[in-house]
Structures are given as structure tokens and as C-alpha cells.
Amino acid sequence: MSQFDVGGWAIEVDEDGFIQEPEKWNEQVAQALAKTEGVELMSERHWKLVNYLRDYYAKFGIAPMIRKLCKETGFSLKEVYELFPSGPAKGACKVAGLAKPTGCV
Amino acid sequence: MSNNNTRSHRAHKVIERMGKKLNRQMVGSLVACVHCGMCTDSCHYVLTNPGDPTYAPAYKADQIRKFFKRHYDWTGRVLPWWVKARSLYTDEDLEQLKDTVFGKCTNCRRCTVNCPMGVDYPTVNRMARGLLVSVGIMPEGVAVVSKDQWEIGNQMGVLKEDYLETLEWLSEELEGELEDPAAVIPIDKMDADVVYSINPREVKYDPRTISDAAKIFYSAGENWTMPSEGWDMTNFGLFSGDDDLGGAVARRLYDKVEELRGKKLVISECGHGYRSTRCEGQNWGKVDVGFEMESSVVTMLRYIKEGKIKVDKSRNTQPVTFHDSCNNARSCGMTEEPRELLSLVTTDFREMYPNRAENYCCTGGGGAMSMSEYTPRRLKSAKVKADQLAATGATVVVTSCHNCVDGLGDLIKHYKLNMQVTQLVNLVANALVVEKKLAVAVPVMPTEAAAPLAGVTILVADDEPDFVTFASTVLEDNGATVLKAYNGNEAFAIAHSGKPDLITLDISMPGKSGTEVFEELRNDPALKAIPVCIITGKPELRKLIYERAVLPPEGYIDKPASEEALLLNVRRILDHVHHRTSA
Numbered sequence: 001m002s003q004f005d006v007g008g009w010a011i012e013v014d015e016d017g018f019i020q021e022p023e024k025w026n027e028q029v030a031q032a033l034a035k036t037e038g039v040e041l042m043s044e045r046h047w048k049l050v051n052y053l054r055d056y057y058a059k060f061g062i063a064p065m066i067r068k069l070c071k072e073t074g075f076s077l078k079e080v081y082e083l084f085p086s087g088p089a090k091g092a093c094k095v096a097g098l099a100k101p102t103g104c105v
Numbered sequence: 106m107s108n109n110n111t112r113s114h115r116a117h118k119v120i121e122r123m124g125k126k127l128n129r130q131m132v133g134s135l136v137a138c139v140h141c142g143m144c145t146d147s148c149h150y151v152l153t154n155p156g157d158p159t160y161a162p163a164y165k166a167d168q169i170r171k172f173f174k175r176h177y178d179w180t181g182r183v184l185p186w187w188v189k190a191r192s193l194y195t196d197e198d199l200e201q202l203k204d205t206v207f208g209k210c211t212n213c214r215r216c217t218v219n220c221p222m223g224v225d226y227p228t229v230n231r232m233a234r235g236l237l238v239s240v241g242i243m244p245e246g247v248a249v250v251s252k253d254q255w256e257i258g259n260q261m262g263v264l265k266e267d268y269l270e271t272l273e274w275l276s277e278e279l280e281g282e283l284e285d286p287a288a289v290i291p292i293d294k295m296d297a298d299v300v301y302s303i304n305p306r307e308v309k310y311d312p313r314t315i316s317d318a319a320k321i322f323y324s325a326g327e328n329w330t331m332p333s334e335g336w337d338m339t340n341f342g343l344f345s346g347d348d349d350l351g352g353a354v355a356r357r358l359y360d361k362v363e364e365l366r367g368k369k370l371v372i373s374e375c376g377h378g379y380r381s382t383r384c385e386g387q388n389w390g391k392v393d394v395g396f397e398m399e400s401s402v403v404t405m406l407r408y409i410k411e412g413k414i415k416v417d418k419s420r421n422t423q424p425v426t427f428h429d430s431c432n433n434a435r436s437c438g439m440t441e442e443p444r445e446l447l448s449l450v451t452t453d454f455r456e457m458y459p460n461r462a463e464n465y466c467c468t469g470g471g472g473a474m475s476m477s478e479y480t481p482r483r484l485k486s487a488k489v490k491a492d493q494l495a496a497t498g499a500t501v502v503v504t505s506c507h508n509c510v511d512g513l514g515d516l517i518k519h520y521k522l523n524m525q526v527t528q529l530v531n532l533v534a535n536a537l538v539v540e541k542k543l544a545v546a547v548p549v550m551p552t553e554a555a556a557p558l559a560g561v562t563i564l565v566a567d568d569e570p571d572f573v574t575f576a577s578t579v580l581e582d583n584g585a586t587v588l589k590a591y592n593g594n595e596a597f598a599i600a601h602s603g604k605p606d607l608i609t610l611d612i613s614m615p616g617k618s619g620t621e622v623f624e625e626l627r628n629d630p631a632l633k634a635i636p637v638c639i640i641t642g643k644p645e646l647r648k649l650i651y652e653r654a655v656l657p658p659e660g661y662i663d664k665p666a667s668e669e670a671l672l673l674n675v676r677r678i679l680d681h682v683h684h685r686t687s688a
Contacts (some may be wrong), residue, residue, distance in 0.1 A: 007456045014477050014480075015477045015478065015479075015480030015481055016477050016480055018477075025472070041186070059598070059601070060598055060601070060602055062262065064310060065263065065267045065271060065308070065309055066271070066310050066312060067267065067270055067274050067312075069272040070274075071274075076271060076540065077312065077313065086514075086518075087310060087311060088310050088311075089309075089310040089311075090305070090514075100386055100477060101261075101310070102246060102249045102250050102260075102261065102262075102475060103253070103260040103261045103305065103306065103339075103475060104260065104305075104306050104339060104375075104474060104507050104511065105473070
């Protein structure tokens with residue numbers, strides 16, 4: 001466990017930088033996490049993707065398949081990787097405050 | 106066995122079960138070490154923690170040796186103090202062992218290369234992992250992934266319909282890109298020359314490698330297919346030391362290839378998957394398979410050499426280096442094929458030192474990527490690899506292993522190297538000169554077309570595991586895909602995610618009851634059209650359903666249900682619905 005500085009206050013993250021206190025997630029946290037994943041400024045398109053991930057995770061407790069993500073948000077695979085260079089699993093899920101995806105990722 | 110009274114139940118089991126694991130190879134590695142120190146500097150953990158002897162391979166092996174000697178070797182039984190034999194007593198002892206075998210070794214086997222005594226410590230380490238797993242002691246990440254692989258059939262819990270839908274989507278994109286309706290991913294094609302298996306991460310998070318492979322198979326005019334089941338070639342049994350899991354996972358692949366009468370199983374670029382499926386799986390699964398197995402690296406190289414595909418290496422001009430996956434290179438001897446392939450598809454290759462069987466671990470091997478608790482140690486030990494990468498001057502590091510992709514990706518970020526990680530399939534696809542007319546049109550043929558329920562997905566929701574097993578066996582035997590839920594909440598969630606064609610619903614379930622689930626289904630715009638068949642052992646409960654202000658269910662079955670009754674009702678409902686929607 002370690003602390004991640006959000007700017008004035010800190011939030012608990014695991015050793016891979018995924019937040020451990022999902023209830024404390026907010027837009028400021030997302031923006032700060034985004035910087036660590038190569039996204040300087042969250043655009044409307046970034047938010048759309050992040051919000052979809054959060055909704056899906058709240059409902060099913062698991063990150064969606066990339067197919068679902070593309071279908072529901074209208075982004076192509078290429079666009080997803082342009083938005084989050086480290087990819088949907090490590091990049092977008094981390095920013096959205098999801099738990100670290102399990103398995104070989 | 107002595108001291109049973111003072112030993113914890115788990116410690117007792119670990120010692121007892123060790124006896125069953127002791128084959129000649131294992132005992133050889135346990136008794137042969139002379140503590141000469143040749144292995145010490147071979148380990149990336151030692152090199153980055155020079156002051157800490159607990160990382161030395163011989164020291165780590167001694168943590169296992171000492172209880173082996175105490176209980177299974179005559180030296181330790183007669184002269185325990187002389188050979189430093191010591192038993193395991195408490196759960197605390199087991200936790201310490203866990204920290205060593207999971208947290209201080211990636212099972213990369215580099216320490217075996219220079220051992221004059223032929224000791225294979227990682228094999229012993231894996232055995233110890235298996236003993237701990239058998240008593241429930243393991244990092245949480247290992248537990249979660251193993252569970253998914255046991256229960257859902259792949260390590261990321263990808264459902265069959267999601268897998269198939271993703272492949273269909275990739276097919277459509279490919280067809281569009283290549284402007285050829287024949288450019289598709291054939292599913293469950295019988296008698297294919299190549300059955301292609303993948304890592305779930307490809308289908309779940311990054312299917313670009315699947316598209317690239319499909320493009321290559323298409324260009325080569327290959328008679329290929331991807332299986333609808335048994336497609337996960339990764340195997341957490343290798344990491345957890347659980348031979349039963351390893352065997353079960355490997356058999357799923359083998360059985361499917363045999364069912365499809367495939368001639369060759371091709372394994373996508375994954376080191377541990379290749380080793381598990383091709384080299385270890387038959388031993389774990391106690392089977393012999395009658396078809397060939399091949400790494401996709403070899404397949405791609407073959408295509409170029411046989412003139413089946415044409416490549417233009419001038420499309421990959423960035424300076425590249427190659428990282429050998431421990432499982433591919435050290436454990437399976439695949440060192441030259443990837444280099445030969447790279448020389449054909451890139452223009453600026455730079456060797457890394459040391460290389461081939463002596464290359465350093467990516468530092469994410471042995472399941473380390475899924476054990477977050479050890480991440481700081483992992484990243485510290487990665488300094489060796491980071492220096493090795495930086496010295497090549499390359500901007501791209503190529504590897505034939507997904508685990509290495511992640512291990513390297515993490516350390517590149519941590520040590521701020523200016524590098525990208527990629528795989529051979531991406532480079533080959535990028536260099537590919539597509540000649541569209543090569544491919545023969547291949548129709549997508551569903552298997553078991555004669556089965557009455559082929560192509561139908563049915564959700565069976567019941568809290569009695571026996572009934573779920575019974576119903577799913579009957580339905581699957583008739584070609585249906587069955588999703589299973591054991592309580593009301595699960596039923597509703599799976600109905601949402603799996604979009605079944607029919608739901609069989611028990612009324613009395615813990616948590617949300619069947620009646621509540623039924624009402625919610627009927628009130629949900631996305632789910633209200635799914636036909637529901639109520640199955641209950643208490644017919645008097647039916648009135649609970651009638652009392653709801655929603656459309657009645659499409660069918661009822663009383664328990665105990667016979668095979669005929671179940672099938673008849675399911676088929677009747679589906680026919681009726683089909684009639685209704687097509688009318």
C-alpha cells in the first residue's frame with residue numbers, strides 16, 4: 001500500500017498504482033491518475049470512456065470486454081489506444097478507479 | 106511423521122503431500138546442491154540486492170530442502186543437525202515459505218544454466234508453490250486467476266458469447282480493411298490445418314494481435330480456424346504449481362482440437378502458454394495427443410520461407426532488439442526462429458547481451474504480474490533488465506511473450522526508458538504485402554449443426570448445484586451454450602451481460618428470489634423479451650408469479666424434471682418465440 005498525492009490530499013493506491021479507496025474517487029483523482037498514464041489533460045472524450053467503464057464496473061463488478069467498450073462508446077480500438085496510450089486495462093481502468101484487472105495484463 | 110500434535114494442520118498436509126511429488130528429477134535437485142555459489146550471480150534478484158543472501162537461489166532452495174531432508178531423506182532423519190534439516194510447524198512457517206517461493210523467484214530458470222550439479226531449483230520452487238496452493242496459501246492474484254481458469258475456462262473470465270462476438274467484430278473489420286468477404290476468422294471449422302489458440306488478454310483488452318494474426322493466415326491462404334471453446338492456451342497451473350489445474354486447462358485445448366480434427370495447434374506469442382501447452386500439458390493432463398503443436402513464431406517464419414506470404418522489411422526501420430522469454434528460450438529451446446524472423450521483417454536489429462538461453466528474466470515471469478504485493482521488489486530487480494535494454498540503443502524491444510510485454514512495459518515506465526514493446530506478429534503484419542486473391546473462400550461452419558439447440562444460449566438459474574449440472578449437461582448435449590447462476594442476483598447480472606435466448610428460473614433461491622428476479626426481468630426494457638421458464642419443486646409457489654403485474658412466464662417445469670420434459674419445454678418455448686418474432 002502506498003499513498004498517491006492528488007494535490008493537497010492523498011489517496012491509498014496498491015503497488016501497481018490502482019486506487020484502494022474507490023469511494024474517494026472523483027474527477028480530481030482521475031485527472032491526477034491520468035497524468036501518470038501519459039494523459040496530460042482529460043478531454044470530453046476521455047471522460048466519456050472513463051464514465052462508461054465506471055458504470056459497467058458498478059453494475060457487474062468486472063471491467064468490460066474491449067468489444068463492449070468500443071460498441072457502447074462508439075470509439076474504435078485505435079481511438080481507445082490514442083486516448084489512453086497504456087491501453088484500456090492498465091490505463092483507462094486505472095484512471096476510472098477500477099481494481100487492477102486480474103491475470104496476464 | 107513426528108510432532109503431529111504441535112504441527113498445524115496445513116503444515117502437516119504440506120509435508121505429507123510432498124511425498125507424492127518426489128520424482129527422480131525433483132529428488133536430484135533437492136539432494137545434489139553443494140552450495141558452490143555458481144548460481145548466485147545468475148539471478149536478477151541477487152544482482153539488484155547484493156547485500157541480501159536470502160535471494161540466492163541456493164538459499165531459497167534450502168528453505169524447501171530443509172523439510173525435505175527432515176522427512177524424506179535418510180541424512181536428515183538420522184543427523185538432522187548435520188544437514189540443517191528442519192521441519193515445518195506453523196502457518197507462520199508456511200507464510201515465510203510463500204514469501205520465498207512466490208515473492209523472491211520468477212521461476213525463470215537462469216540459475217540452472219551454470220549449475221555444475223544439474224540442480225533445477227525453479228522446478229523445486231514450483232513444486233513448493235503447488236504444495237502451498239493445495240493448503241490455500243498463495244497470493245490473492247494467483248487465487249483469483251486460478252479460480253477463473255477452473256470455473257469459467259479461461260484466466261480472465263471471458264464468457265463464450267463475448268469471445269465469439271469479439272471475433273465476429275474483428276472479422277467484420279478485417280473484411281472491410283481487406284475488401285474481401287473471404288477475409289474472416291473461421292470459427293470451429295472442421296478438419297482445419299491450423300487451429301489457432303490465444304491468450305485471453307488478446308480478446309479481452311487488446312485484440313490487435315488477433316487481427317494481425319488473422320491477416321497473416323488469410324494472406325497465406327491457410328485453412329485455419331479458431332475454436333469456440335478451449336481457446337485459452339495460457340495456463341496458471343504452471344505458475345501456481347497445481348498440476349491438476351495445468352492438466353485440466355491443457356486438456357480443454359487438446360480435446361477441442363481433436364473434436365475439430367485439427368491437424369496442428371498453433372499457439373500465439375506467449376511464453377508460459379507455449380511451454381504449458383506444448384511441453385508440459387501432456388504430462389500434467391496424463392494424455393498423449395495425436396496432432397502437432399507449434400508456436401506462431403515458427404508458423405510465420407514457415408510462411409515466409411515457403412513463399413506463402415510476402416513481406417517488405419523496409420516498413421519496419423526502427424532499431425529493434427529481441428528479449429528472449431524464459432519459457433520459450435530456456436525451457437523450450439526456441440532461440441533462433443524469432444531472430445531469423447526478425448531479420449526478415451526489420452532492417453535494424455541489435456542483439457542484446459546476454460541473450461538466448463542466458464538472457465535475463467523480464468522480471469514479470471512466473472505469475473509475478475498478478476502478485477501486486479511484490480511489485481516494489483519486482484521493479485527493483487528490473488534494474489538489471491533496464492540496463493541491458495538501454496545498452497542496445499534500440500527504441501523497440503520485441504518479445505514473443507505477453508507476460509514479458511507487461512513486465513518490460515512496467516520497467517520501461519519505471520526506469521523512464523525511451524522504448525516501446527511489441528511482438529513479432531505486429532511486425533510481420535506491418536511488413537505484410539497483402540495479395541488478396543490468394544485466399545480461398547472459407548465458410549463459417551458452426552459445429553453440431555444437427556444438434557437441436559445449436560446456437561442457442563440458455564441461462565440456468567438455480568441454487569441447487571446438482572440441478573444446474575443436470576440441466577446444463579442435457580442442454581449442452583443438445584448443442585446449447587449454457588450460462589449458470591446460483592442465486593437471484595447472479596441470475597439478473599448474467600441475464601444482462603450474457604443476453605441469453607432463454608432463462609430457466611428457480612423460484613426459491615437465497616438472496617433475491619426467483620419471483621423478484623422474474624419481475625425485474627420483465628420490467629427491464631433490455632431483458633423483457635427474453636422468454637422465461639419457471640422451474641420449481643413447489644408448484645404451489647406458482648401463484649407468486651401470477652400475482653405479479655407483469656406478463657406471465659413462457660413455460661413451467663416441475664421438479665424433479667426429466668431430461669425429456671426439460672428438452673421438450675425448452676424447444677417448445679424457443680419455437681414459439683421464433684414463430685412470434687418472425688411473424
